[in-house]
Amino acid sequence: MKTNVRVLMIDDNEKLINEVKHYFSGHAVIHLDLVATNGKSGMDLIKNHQNEYDLILMDLLISEKDGFEILEEMKKEKIGKHVIIISSYKKEYSVKMASKYDIDYYMLKPFSLESLEKRILEITGEETKKENEPNNYIQMAISKLLHSLGVPSHIKGYQYIRESIYMMYTSKEMLGGITKEIYPEIAIRFDTTASRVERAIRHAIEVSWSRGDYDLMEEIFGHSVDYDRAKPTNSEFIATLADRLRIDQKLVMS
Numbered sequence: 001m002k003t004n005v006r007v008l009m010i011d012d013n014e015k016l017i018n019e020v021k022h023y024f025s026g027h028a029v030i031h032l033d034l035v036a037t038n039g040k041s042g043m044d045l046i047k048n049h050q051n052e053y054d055l056i057l058m059d060l061l062i063s064e065k066d067g068f069e070i071l072e073e074m075k076k077e078k079i080g081k082h083v084i085i086i087s088s089y090k091k092e093y094s095v096k097m098a099s100k101y102d103i104d105y106y107m108l109k110p111f112s113l114e115s116l117e118k119r120i121l122e123i124t125g126e127e128t129k130k131e132n133e134p135n136n137y138i139q140m141a142i143s144k145l146l147h148s149l150g151v152p153s154h155i156k157g158y159q160y161i162r163e164s165i166y167m168m169y170t171s172k173e174m175l176g177g178i179t180k181e182i183y184p185e186i187a188i189r190f191d192t193t194a195s196r197v198e199r200a201i202r203h204a205i206e207v208s209w210s211r212g213d214y215d216l217m218e219e220i221f222g223h224s225v226d227y228d229r230a231k232p233t234n235s236e237f238i239a240t241l242a243d244r245l246r247i248d249q250k251l252v253m254s
Contacts, residue, residue, distance in 0.1 A: 006054045008055070010062060055120060056084070092184075104123045146161060150211035157200035160186050161238065163186055220240060
């Protein structure tokens with residue numbers, strides 16, 4: 001049986017707060033119970049109402065007390081709650097800094113509410129067994145596909161590509177957001193930087209291009225498989241494989 005996930009949201013964008021509140025009104029699991037429009041009142045709620053929320057949804061750039069100050073104070077007070085950062089601040093330094101505070105997710109604005117819902121359910125472990133079973137199948141299918149394409153499992157790029165494909169497979173809205181959404185998220189998960197994620201994925205694709213199953217590569221990438229021509233970009237490689245998995249999954253389900 002599912003339990004309620006009570007959310008505390010700290011953001012000075014009241015329009016966004018209302019959109020989130022409206023989206024989750026009547027939701028079976030997620031409830032937006034506490035709201036603050038500045039950092040000082042947000043920190044007061046965090047400290048004095050710890051039994052009334054399970055997850056904090058917070059912007060970094062807020063008045064009176066910014067997100068980093070709040071994270072630092074939570075660390076000192078040993079307040080261990082799930083935290084999702086929502087921010088339009090895309091600097092690699094900020095993503096790296098936020099990851100030091102053991103946050104669960106760094107989501108760049110603008111984002112879809114469907115994606116936010118998915119992240120909250122993943123973070124709090126509220127997916128049903130029915131939802132998790134196909135996810136396990138997809139994870140195995142991704143690994144098998146990457147091995148067939150010649151991506152060595154011991155290099156960092158393998159793990160980064162694997163995670164990127166899964167993220168794009170489960171969230172179609174990320175199709176155009178590999179730089180803005182996927183790289184920063186992978187960087188947080190593996191305690192690195194977005195630029196290193198990009199380079200490692202590029203290297204893994206180059207390795208794959210020289211040792212993978214040529215027939216499979218031609219089947220998946222079509223005429224782009226030509227060793228004398230440009231290799232697919234990171235985005236093309238990841239998006240094409242995610243799309244291939246969607247097609248394969250439909251065939252399995254049919």
